Amino acid sequence: MASISSSQSGVEDIFKDFAARRAAIIRALTDDVEEFYGQCDPEKENLCLYGHPNETWEVNLPAEEVPPELPEPALGINFARDGMSRRDWLSLVAVHSDCWLVSVAFYLGARLNRNERKRLFSMMNDAPTVFEVVTERKPVKDKPSADSGNKSRAGTKRSNDGQSKTNHKLADASYEEEDDDHSETLCGSCGGSYSGDEFWIGCDVCEKWYHGKCVKITPAKAESIKQYKCPPCSLKRGK
Known part of the structure; x- marks a missing residue:
């Protein structure tokens, strides 16, 4: 995952990163849901769902370095998989994923000014959230x-x-x-x-x-x- 850099400091670049990560997570929770569900084995250690800037997704262990290079997704999503209905579990993962996407975008936009942050959020807010897509709202x-x-x-x-x-x-x-x-x-x-x-x-x-x-x-x-x-x-x- 990329850290803050001069090439990723503009509103358009950060939004492009956000959109790619969002698309990857949506794919994991919709088109690739069977594969995603299978990878979230409750018998494994704490797992996270990552969306990457190249629009690929990954279920993996959290970053080992502290503090991490970027904000980390919700930890241990696999533990709740078999304790609730699939729809409710996917909705829960979607909500946490939305929170993560926003946190990463504003982490990358730490050097933006007030108007730039407002424009970035407006661009992000024009698209349905992952939760809305997954729950078909x-x-x-x-x-x-x-x-x-x-x-x-x-x-x-x-x-x-x-x-x-x-x-x-x-x-x-x-x-x-x-x-x-x-x-x-x-x-x-x-x-x-x-x-x-x-x-x-x-x-x-x-x-x-x-x-x-x-x-x-x-x-x-x-x-x-x-x-x-x-x-x-x-x-x-x-x-």
Whole structure:
């Protein structure tokens, strides 16, 4: 595993490392799950699940050096394998893997400034977590309450002085089980169906939802918008 270096100090490089390790772990817990399950023998010593920058995964003993070169994954995942259902065990490994991926990314980003750390987390947060992939969860948009004119919880945040202010709605604000009943959401620009793998943004005026790419809004840009108006609403206001 690589340590901190000048070639791995930028946001893009660290995110590339994160994405590769994440892809490897997801493969271990989904496509290669039988092989992974077999390697986690409870009769063996403490084992860890590693995801490597070349998108390969490995079940192995923890690093011997103290402190380790990088933060270590959860120790002893094999001991719980036969004490719970396979689904619950895989979910547990997935949660710990998410924690490890974030810790490695921010360890590698120790020299980043505040804005760079924020951008790195935003890039990481755009992708579903390992836990969400393994448990087949998907992000859904918050729906305003029928008996209230207030914005959904996703549309409110606190300012530095503690006062609440309205903010645009983001489609990745909450998560529900895949089998929950929700009406289909279509992009107000291209008409495409909602997908949890893409960034969406909701208009604060007409409350229609759009692919971020369709209205040329990125997650980073959305953070700086106090109130979002879609192109049609912006044109109406200008008339």
